[in-house]
Amino acid sequence: MNRIQVVILGGGYAGTLAANRLRQNPAVDVTLVNPRPSFVERIRLHQYVAGTGSATVDYSELLGDGIRLLVDAATSIDAADRRIRLASGTVLRYDYLIYAVGSTGAITPAVPGAAEFAYSISEFESAAQLLARLGEVAPDAPVSVVGGGLTGIEAASELAVQGRRVTLVCGESLGPSLHAAGRRSVAKALRKLGVTVRESAVVAQVRSDALVLDDGTVLPSAVTVWTAGFGVPDLAAASGLATDALGRLLTDETLTSIDNPWIMAAGDAVAPSGRPLRMSCQAALPLGAQAANTVLARIAGTSPAALDQAFAAQCISVGRDAATVQVSRRDDTPIKAFVGGRLGAVVKETVCRYTVKWIRGEAANPGSYRWMKSGARATQLAQGQGEREAAV
Incomplete structure (x- = not known):
């Protein structure tokens, strides 16, 4: 029997879970390509930069037997010939490819000085640079965090717990994805x-020792952390695959590339039907499982299932002893209900631990991972199509 070669690009939450799930078919050889030798818990990078926790797990603890880990990075995909060229010069052939390259921090080049003087927290390497920089300045030196989303909130609060003087520059508002009640809790x-929150504040310039706001205000800042926005690697677009404006791979509802039936996608870098889910590990794990299910279905000659998953909440750490768990509808719309304070911190930490536990569980028992479903997406897509037709 011919072996079936499946290559997964990206060893984050989606890619690692997909790799383990593919082991349900003993005829499949799985190669996981990742630029780092260790799994990065991105949801713990704010702890890592503050020195309150680690953010890596050895892949030997997460990957099931038989999965080949290749520490390398893809530079191009030849979809027509089903080959991938890696940075090392290696060329991999595949029967099926799962594109799970994740997301990156997006430091706005239009803001003068941002690329030179701001530090991202979105990836392990940039987080390590930030950790080193924080070690070079005095503990009471002013620190600014740009971006009032969940990442910015967690970074600002974690640094404040360490005694840092932190200013959080939010742009329009604090926690724009939260309900007003959850926002008040945060x-x-x-x-x-002791975090100073500046809402309706836009950064016009980043200096080595200060931020300049658009109203002319100068905020002293020995270290500036940039958390405003995320992008995705340009691998898919550079390889000639169809992507959305941000560069996410365009797929149908089975997570299959719209212009290549041998490529599936999962995680932050996929846009199913042009309508991507919120970038999060909450979305990435089910997406990884569903992309693997699509590959297994195609190998078996059966029809793959359409995307079906739901959201439950947004979990935001506010230091080590508090958190806000913003409850949402299944379509990710926040509602008034939330869990805050110490109980919220317990819930957040439990969720963080379970993300790794679920990946380990899939390694031990492929196909065991389950996720919350809603069936609502098909309705949303149908409504969206109706709206488009009405507008024509």
Whole structure:
């Protein structure tokens, strides 16, 4: 029997879970290509930069038997010939490819000085640079965090717990993805930690020792952390595959590339039907499982299932002893309900631990991972199509 070669690009939450799930078919050889030798818990990078926790796990603890880990990076995909060229010069052939390259920090080049003087927290290497820089400045030196989303909130609060003087520059508002009630909970916790929150503030320039706002205000800043926005690697677009404006691979609802039936995608770098899910490990794990299911279905000659998953909440750490768990509808719309304070911190930490536990569980028992479903996406897509037709 011929072996079936499946290559996965990206060893994050989606790619690692997909690799383990593919082991349900003993005829499949799985190669996981990742630029780092260790799995990075991106949801813990704010702890890593503050020195309150680690953010890596050895792949030997997460990957099932028989999965080949290749520490390398893809530079191009030849979809027509089903080959991938790696940075090392190696060329991999595949029968099926799962594109799970994740997301990257997006430091806005239009803001003068941002690329030179700001530090990202989105990837392990940039987080390590930030950790080193924080070690070079005095503990009471002013630190600025740009971006009032979940990453910015977590970074600002974690640094404040260490005694840092932190200013959080939010742009339009604090926690724009939260309900007003959840936003108030976060704001209260930040005040308790001594974080200065600047809403309706736009950064016009980043200096080595300060931020300049668009109203002319100069904020002293020995270290500037940039968390405003995420991008994705340009691998798919550079390889001639169809992508959305951000560079996410365009797929149908089975997570199959719209212009190549041998390529599936999962995680932050996929846009199913042009309507991507929120970038998060909450979305990445089910997407990884569903991309693997599509590959297995195609190998078996059966029809792959359409994307079906739901959201439950947004979990935001506000230091080590508090968190806000913003409850949402299954379509990710926030509602008034939330869990805050110490209980919220317990829930957040439990969720963080379970992300790794679920990956380990899939390694031990491929196909065992389950996720919350709603069936709502098909309705949303149908409504969206109706709206488009009505507008024509």
